[in-house]
Amino acid sequence: MLAFDTVVAARDAIRAKKVSAVELARQSLDRIAKVDPKVRAFNSVYPEVALQMAREVDEGKRSGPLAGVPIALKDNLCTTFGTTTCSSRMLANFHAPYTATIVQKLEAAGAVFVGKTNLDEFAMGSSTENSATHTTRNPWDMERVPGGSSGGSAAALAAGMCCASVGSDTGGSIRQPAALCGVAGLKPTYGRVSRYGLVAFASSLDQIGPFTWNMADMATMMEVISGHDRRDATSVNEPVPQYSTEVGKPLAGLRIGIAKEFQLAAGIDSAVSKAVSEAIDVYRKLGASVVDVSLPHTDYGIAAYYVIAPCEASSNLARYDGVHFGHRTSEKVSDIVELFSRSRAEGFGDEVKRRIMIGTYALSSGYYDAYYVRALKVRTLIKRDFDQAFEKCDVIACPTSPTPAFKVGEKSGDPLSMYLCDVFTVTCNIAGIAGLSIPCGFAGVTKPLPIGLQLLGPAFSETRLLQVAGMYQRATDWHQRRPNVA
Amino acid sequence: MAERIIKSFKVLIGVEVHVQLATASKMFTSAANGATNFGAAPNTLVDPVILGLPGVLPVMNKKAVEWSMKVGLAMGCKINRHTKWDRKSYYYPDLPKNYQISQYDLPLCGEGTFIVPLPDGSTKSVRIRRAHLEEDAGKLLHEAPGGFTIDHSIVDLNRAGTPLLEIVTEPDLSSGEEVAAYGQELQRLVQHLGVSEGQMQMGHMRFEPNINVHITDGDGKVIKTAITEIKNLNSFEALRKASDYEIQRQMQQWIETGSLGKKSTYGWDSSREVTFHQRDKEEANDYRYFPDPDLPVVEVSDAWLAEIKASIGELPAARLKRYCEVCGLSAVDAAIIADDRATADFYDAIIAAGADAKRACNLLLSHGKRLANERGVSMGKLPITPVRFAEVAKLIDASKLAASAAGAVFDKLLEGDAPAEQVAGSLGLIQSSDTGAIDAAIDALIAQNPKSLQDYRAGKQAAFGSLMGMVMKSAKGLNPKLVQERMKAKLG
Numbered sequence: 001m002l003a004f005d006t007v008v009a010a011r012d013a014i015r016a017k018k019v020s021a022v023e024l025a026r027q028s029l030d031r032i033a034k035v036d037p038k039v040r041a042f043n044s045v046y047p048e049v050a051l052q053m054a055r056e057v058d059e060g061k062r063s064g065p066l067a068g069v070p071i072a073l074k075d076n077l078c079t080t081f082g083t084t085t086c087s088s089r090m091l092a093n094f095h096a097p098y099t100a101t102i103v104q105k106l107e108a109a110g111a112v113f114v115g116k117t118n119l120d121e122f123a124m125g126s127s128t129e130n131s132a133t134h135t136t137r138n139p140w141d142m143e144r145v146p147g148g149s150s151g152g153s154a155a156a157l158a159a160g161m162c163c164a165s166v167g168s169d170t171g172g173s174i175r176q177p178a179a180l181c182g183v184a185g186l187k188p189t190y191g192r193v194s195r196y197g198l199v200a201f202a203s204s205l206d207q208i209g210p211f212t213w214n215m216a217d218m219a220t221m222m223e224v225i226s227g228h229d230r231r232d233a234t235s236v237n238e239p240v241p242q243y244s245t246e247v248g249k250p251l252a253g254l255r256i257g258i259a260k261e262f263q264l265a266a267g268i269d270s271a272v273s274k275a276v277s278e279a280i281d282v283y284r285k286l287g288a289s290v291v292d293v294s295l296p297h298t299d300y301g302i303a304a305y306y307v308i309a310p311c312e313a314s315s316n317l318a319r320y321d322g323v324h325f326g327h328r329t330s331e332k333v334s335d336i337v338e339l340f341s342r343s344r345a346e347g348f349g350d351e352v353k354r355r356i357m358i359g360t361y362a363l364s365s366g367y368y369d370a371y372y373v374r375a376l377k378v379r380t381l382i383k384r385d386f387d388q389a390f391e392k393c394d395v396i397a398c399p400t401s402p403t404p405a406f407k408v409g410e411k412s413g414d415p416l417s418m419y420l421c422d423v424f425t426v427t428c429n430i431a432g433i434a435g436l437s438i439p440c441g442f443a444g445v446t447k448p449l450p451i452g453l454q455l456l457g458p459a460f461s462e463t464r465l466l467q468v469a470g471m472y473q474r475a476t477d478w479h480q481r482r483p484n485v486a
Numbered sequence: 487m488a489e490r491i492i493k494s495f496k497v498l499i500g501v502e503v504h505v506q507l508a509t510a511s512k513m514f515t516s517a518a519n520g521a522t523n524f525g526a527a528p529n530t531l532v533d534p535v536i537l538g539l540p541g542v543l544p545v546m547n548k549k550a551v552e553w554s555m556k557v558g559l560a561m562g563c564k565i566n567r568h569t570k571w572d573r574k575s576y577y578y579p580d581l582p583k584n585y586q587i588s589q590y591d592l593p594l595c596g597e598g599t600f601i602v603p604l605p606d607g608s609t610k611s612v613r614i615r616r617a618h619l620e621e622d623a624g625k626l627l628h629e630a631p632g633g634f635t636i637d638h639s640i641v642d643l644n645r646a647g648t649p650l651l652e653i654v655t656e657p658d659l660s661s662g663e664e665v666a667a668y669g670q671e672l673q674r675l676v677q678h679l680g681v682s683e684g685q686m687q688m689g690h691m692r693f694e695p696n697i698n699v700h701i702t703d704g705d706g707k708v709i710k711t712a713i714t715e716i717k718n719l720n721s722f723e724a725l726r727k728a729s730d731y732e733i734q735r736q737m738q739q740w741i742e743t744g745s746l747g748k749k750s751t752y753g754w755d756s757s758r759e760v761t762f763h764q765r766d767k768e769e770a771n772d773y774r775y776f777p778d779p780d781l782p783v784v785e786v787s788d789a790w791l792a793e794i795k796a797s798i799g800e801l802p803a804a805r806l807k808r809y810c811e812v813c814g815l816s817a818v819d820a821a822i823i824a825d826d827r828a829t830a831d832f833y834d835a836i837i838a839a840g841a842d843a844k845r846a847c848n849l850l851l852s853h854g855k856r857l858a859n860e861r862g863v864s865m866g867k868l869p870i871t872p873v874r875f876a877e878v879a880k881l882i883d884a885s886k887l888a889a890s891a892a893g894a895v896f897d898k899l900l901e902g903d904a905p906a907e908q909v910a911g912s913l914g915l916i917q918s919s920d921t922g923a924i925d926a927a928i929d930a931l932i933a934q935n936p937k938s939l940q941d942y943r944a945g946k947q948a949a950f951g952s953l954m955g956m957v958m959k960s961a962k963g964l965n966p967k968l969v970q971e972r973m974k975a976k977l978g
Contacts, residue, residue, distance in 0.1 A: 078541045091540065098534045100541060204779035233545045233781055273808040315573050319538045320583035323641075340577055363575075363774040372776060410908055 002027050002160055005482075007217035010111075010163045013056065014068040021068030021112060025054035028070035028114050032161045035485045040136050041146070041156035043075045044082050045115035048475030053112040059261045065220050065244070067110030072156040072165040075116035076123055077208070078197040079103055086199050087131035090119045090320045090327045090347035091112035100197020101229045102166065102208050109224040114162055117152025121278045122317065123173055123201040125149050126421040129412045130351040137408070139483040140179060141447045144405035147421075150211070154181035157211045159485045164221055165211045168202050171305050172400075172425025174209045175437035179400035179452020182439045182481060184469070186218055187425075189459045190432035191236035194229030200316040202309035203234075205429040214479050215470040218436075219243035222462060227286050236462055247466045254288040254468060256280060257393030261298035265423050269403040271301045275441030275451040276399050282475050283397070293389040293396060297381045298427060304382070305426040306419060307362050313352075314359025320347060354415065383431045395468050398424050400437040400452030404444075428456055436465045439478040450481075490741050491704035497733050498657035498700065499665055500615075502715075504692040505557070505651045505682050506622065507550050512536065512647035513621040514544030514587060514781075520622070520645040524688045528631065528642040536647045538582030545782050546571070550649035551594065551784065553681035555794045557651060558595030560675055560801055561614050562890040565791060569594050571781040575774040579641055580624040593618035594784070600655075601803065602664070602671045610664055613656040622648035646688075651682075657696065662730035665695050666722045671802075678802045678827040686720050693719050697732045701740060712747040716761055719754055728754040731763050805830055813843035813953040819851060830867040835872030841879035849879055853896045870899045877906035881916075885965050891915040900962060917965040924972050927960050932976075942977055943965045950977070 003019055004010040010321045013019045029047050036042055049322035050070065057068040072078065078096035085091045099107075106113075108232070120130035128136040136151045138144040146155040150167025154177035157165045167174040169187035178185025186209045193208045198266035200206060211223035219399045223244050229238040280290060322328035322343025329342035348356070362371035389396060401421055411418045428435035436455045442448035453472070473479050506521035516533035523531055535542045555565055572590035595617035602610045605653040624646035653672070659665050673691060683690050698713040708954050716732055719725045733750065739745055752761040777783075800808070802824055809820035823833045829850075836846040850865065853877070858865045878895055881887035887895065887910050898909045910916050918924070931953065932939050938956075941949035950973070957969050 063857065078539075084540065086540070094540065096539065096541070098539070098542075102853075126540050168707075197541045231545060232543050234543075234779075251907045311776060315575060315585055315774075315776070318575060318577070319582060321577060321579075321584060323579045324537060324582050325539065336579060337577075345718070363776055365770075365774070368774075368776070461551075 001031060002070070002163065005160055005163055006213050007066065007220050008143060010069045011065065011067055011220075015252055016251050021054035021057035022051060024068055024395075025050045025070055025112050025114065026159050028112075030161055031159075032114065035159050036161060038137065038142060039155050039159045039161075039485065040134050041117050041152045041159065041161060042072070042115040043085055043087060043118050043152065044132065044305040046082055046113065046124065049081045050112050050114045057110055057112065062110045064108065064110035065224055066106060069111055069164065070114045070162045071106060071111045072115055072117050072153055072155050072162040073103065074115060074119055074150050074165070074167045076119060076168060076199040077116075077166065078102055078199070079113070079116070081113075082116060084116070084199065086122045087119045087128075087133060088347065088349070088352070089132045091130070091199075092327065094325060096197075098197065101194035102225050103197060105225050105227075106166070117156050117165060119149070119152055120149035121352050122199070122313070123149040123168055123170055123206075124297050124313070124355055126172070126176055126418050127406070127408075127412065128152060129408065130349055132349055135408055138405045138449075139485045140182060140449055141405065144407050144449070145180070147180035147401070149173040151181075153211050154178050154183055154185065157181070157183050157213070158483055160170055160482065164217055166208060166225075167211060168198055168201075168206055168208050169429065170309060171429050172422045174211065175400045175425050175435055175452065175454060176421060178211055178437040179439075179454070180405040180450065182450030182478070182483065183211050183213060184215070184218055184436065184438045184479065185209065186222065186462070186465070187428060187435045188222065188226065188462055189236075189434045190297055190429075190442070191234050192238075192434070192460065192462065193212060193225050193234040193377045194227070194235045196231040198231055200312075202312040204312060205305075205309055207429070214224035215466050216244065216471055218352075218469075219247035219342070219466050220389060222466070224315045226462075233426050241463045243463060246463045247470050249467055250286075250465050250471050251464065252287075254286075254395075254471075255393040256283050256285065257293040257396040258286050258290060258398055259293050259295045259298070259363065259389065259398060262398040265298075265402065267402050267420060269443065271441075272399045272401070272403060273450050275443070276397070276453055279440040279453045279472065280397055283383075286471055286475060293392050295382075295385040295389055295396075295425050295427065295437045297378060297385050300378045301382060301427040301430060302419060302423060304375040304378035305422065305430060306358070307371050308379065311363050311372050311375075312359070312360030314356045314363065317348075317352065317356055320344065322347070329427060351415070354482060377451050379430050386431045386433055386456075388425075394457070394464060395461075396456040398454050398456070400424060400454040404449035404451055424454055433457065433459050434462050434465055436469055438469045438472065439474070439481070440472075441478060442481075488808075489704070490744060492737060492741065493702045493704060493706065495702065495737065496700040497660040498698055499659040499661075499729060500657035500696045501655045501659065501665060501668060501695045502696065503653045503669070504622075505653065505672075505676055505684070506690045507553050507649040507651060508680075508682050508690075508828050509547055509549045509553065509649055510947050511547060513547050513550055513619070513649040514647060517647065520648040520924055521683065521690055523644070526644055528644060529573055531644040536582070536643055544587060544778070546781060546784070547649060550619060552794055553679070554651045555618065555786070555791070556679050556798055557653070557676060557681060558598065558617050559795060559798060560679060561595070561598045561653070563595035563598030563614055563617060565786055566592055566594060566596055567585070567781065567786045567791075568592065569786070570783040571778040573778045574773045576771065578623070579639065580626050580643075580646070582624070582643065582646065585859070586621060586623065587781070588620035589618035593878070600668075600671070602668045603803075605663065610659070610667070612658045612668055615654045615656050617651055617653040620650050620652060622646060622650045651714070659695075662733075665693075665729045666726035669693055669722050670814035672804050674825065679798065680827070686722070689720075693725050695725065695729050695732075697729060697736070699733060699736050701737065709740070709746065710913050711740060712749045713754050714747065714750050714761075715767075716752045716754055717764065724754055724756055724948045727759055728950050731759065735761060802827075806821055813837070813847070815844065815847050822851060823847065826864060828867065832865055832872055836875045836879065839873045839876030841876035842883055845879040845883055846875065849875055849892060853893055856893075857896060857900065869903075870896060871903065874899055874903070874906050881906060881910060885919065886916055888915070888917065888966070914963060918965055919965045919968055920962050921968065921972060924957075924969055925966055925976070927957050927964065928969070928973055928976055931957050931960060939977070
């Protein structure tokens with residue numbers, strides 16, 4: 001076990017010399033060695049990298065707000081150490097020759113990287129079952145999925161193998177696994193964090209964000225990773241607030257919005273409804289007012305998402321053709337087209353192929369207006385819905401996922417039911433706003449499964465989201481529960 | 487069967503040109519530009535963005551956009567104030583991302599009109615349909631460097647990502663000569679604007695004429711041949727010859743076979759001087775264009791547009807006009823000086839330094855040209871400054887230097903820079919205008935040669951010449967005009 005399992009606690013303990021960075025890194029690596037054979041959160045673990053980085057902290061060569069904190073990275077962030085596989089056969093041996101901006105920033109802040117975590121192939125999925133190598137298990141119940149696509153990062157933190165982790169969220173890929181694994185996960189505003197070095201799934205929706213246990217940790221992580229990057233033209237040149245000093249301040253006169261369209265969504269587990277309404281009661285007790293808002297185009301969110309994301313993906317993933325890098329077929333081919341098609345047929349899994357085909361179809365001449373252009377119109381309407389709703393409230397509260405963690409194999413044969421896991425999370429990406437999931441209760445008794453509360457805020461409202469979630473965490477202790485991973 | 491007769495015909499040629507912009511870096515990344523590093527070792531002008539590695543992102547080169555706006559404005563194009571980047575998808579090994587970042591429905595430059603001077607002195611007005619910016623592709627090589635045979639193809643990505651301005655005309659041109667004239671005027675423009683080196687043999691400008699002919703047959707019926715596009719033209723001569731050949735080929739084909747041909751691509755065989763069929767363009771490619779989500783839209787503000795407009799300055803056509811009308815140069819001389827920007831800028835600098843416009847022109851075209859040719863550089867790149875040219879011009883006009891002695895002064899100036907008068911003085915070429923000295927020389931000579939004086943007075947005009955020559959020889963550096971004047975006065 002980690003003697004200090006949160007970001008601020010670990011950093012402060014190292015600063016106070018209660019523990020050395022190397023000792024903490026060793027504890028993290030030992031924990032991985034012990035529990036990851038069961039959880040399988042990691043694609044790769046780098047003891048030498050971690051110990052070297054930790055030594056540099058202990059020797060005073062590196063310092064900063066994350067000095068000595070063991071952190072796990074989703075395996076779709078480019079690092080010059082090890083591989084960046086995206087859990088795809090296509091990139092099984094890809095050694096990136098450059099470092100993602102976020103990885104550079106974490107490194108500069110003193111972080112210690114322990115390994116790279118599993119995901120649904122190219123971040124397409126909600127369970128990690130689409131990983132080409134293995135399915136990660138939910139640390140609360142090994143028969144269940146951790147959610148996805150950043151399931152490895154969520155599970156690594158939940159199982160105590162690191163103090164924080166990093167994921168990417170295109171339609172819920174940070175928030176949904178955070179909910180299912182009982183940790184906090186933030187999808188920042190589009191443009192808040194540089195995407196340079198994040199292997200693209202859907203460029204207009206992708207955003208990198210942290211997994212932590214509490215809001216002080218989340219604020220610390222966000223302060224490090226946010227900011228404009230001249231290498232990402234979509235990153236926004238907006239000053240980065242001092243999240244870590246702001247996070248502890250409660251919001252007076254807080255207005256929590258409840259969207260009726262979210263309440264009416266089909267398939268919400270009763271334990272989830274109950275936990276979320278109890279969470280809202282907590283806010284009432286803290287003096288917040290609860291207001292009804294409407295997001296009338298919510299119903300079209302999933303449909304629009306499953307057009308826009310595959311369209312962009314079909315183009316972003318065109319580069320994997322076996323010519324310049326990535327998997328190349330070992331079969332004898334007669335021409336370049338056969339080299340392309342065989343390499344791609346062998347390198348991609350079913351879900352990736354499905355989305356490439358959907359996207360290619362939707363962008364084709366004759367269909368473009370009916371699908372892509374229409375989806376963009378829905379996107380405009382969904383943005384407007386949120387703009388109007390946020391005139392009446394500060395944040396919108398809803399479940400992160402309609403259900404707690406489901407069983408491995410339960411939905412993997414039915415892509416549509418899997419897509420519906422994203423019903424509460426996709427509109428946040430479509431509108432480019434910020435969304436946070438925090439633990440708010442459990443379903444079941446013998447093997448309790450975590451439930452996530454999602455808080456949505458306008459663009460660049462991260463400070464407010466952290467404050468609102470901080471109020472809740474000071475009043476409850478769900479974020480202090482840990483799974484029993486023996 | 488009735489004979490096919492061409493009663494009359496009309497040639498329609500539209501041209502697509504790809505101009506590589508000579509910015510320091512590439513279109514969407516900081517890697518060095520292939521257009522300004524021709525001949526660099528293969529795959530050295532690359533970075534993760536050019537290689538299309540997983541996770542990289544494009545960032546727009548603002549200079550390339552500004553330079554394209556300059557070209558557009560100079561061609562009379564409307565600048566679209568809201569423009570964007572689109573992905574054009576196709577699989578090819580020289581395109582690492584398997585899509586090209588281009589502009590589909592909102593090109594940076596919209597409709598315009600470009601005036602092209604023709605060799606006969608007239609002009610042709612060519613409508614521009616659009617000009618858009620995109621990134622160039624890499625190159626596939628089918629033999630190894632050095633010409634070695636290989637059993638596979640290899641890729642050089644130096645050219646990939648080079649900023650490429652594609653300019654498309656309406657089918658307003660009607661002969662190879664006009665197409666070549668358009669090309670040359672465009673070359674002059676981009677070189678003048680300093681946005682491209684414009685060297686065709688280096689691929690800086692790639693022309694693709696689209697050609698067809700409207701034939702009026704014996705019955706007065708108008709029939710149209712299918713449009714063909716000619717590729718791989720790397721000189722203006724090839725552009726002219728290939729266009730003319732293709733016009734004839736299409737008409738000949740109709741006369742001989744009645745076929746109007748198919749929409750297709752042709753190549754140019756420069757050794758046999760024929761076009762040859764490459765491929766049919768029957769099926770329309772589906773490029774699945776959509777807006778690039780990695781790049782923000784480009785909004786051209788009033789202030790930005792005004793700044794670009796102001797930076798264009800005088801265009802080649804206006805300059806030519808000024809040389810003829812204000813400077814009083816002959817059309818031929820004006821055209822030579824205005825032909826390339828460096829020379830014209832050099833010439834303007836000589837005038838600005840105070841030289842007479844015509845004198846400056848004469849010096850530049852005689853000595854400047856000779857020296858430049860000897861050294862194999864353009865006139866603008868001579869190591870003699872415009873100020874020195876102006877000094878020489880002023881010395882001649884002040885009769886301090888014989889025009890015929892200017893060459894010696896320039897030769898000396900090439901060896902090292904110094905004020906022209908000092909250089910001429912060190913060569914003993916400064917002419918004296920001291921009338922006292924001239925008078926003394928004349929007097930001395932008359933005293934020594936009474937015979938010549940008598941001959942002159944007896945009406946033998948030839949004697950004046952020989953006396954004059956003797957005076958000039960007797961003392962170096964006398965102003966011949968003054969000598970002549972004083973002699974006439976003395977001899978009466």
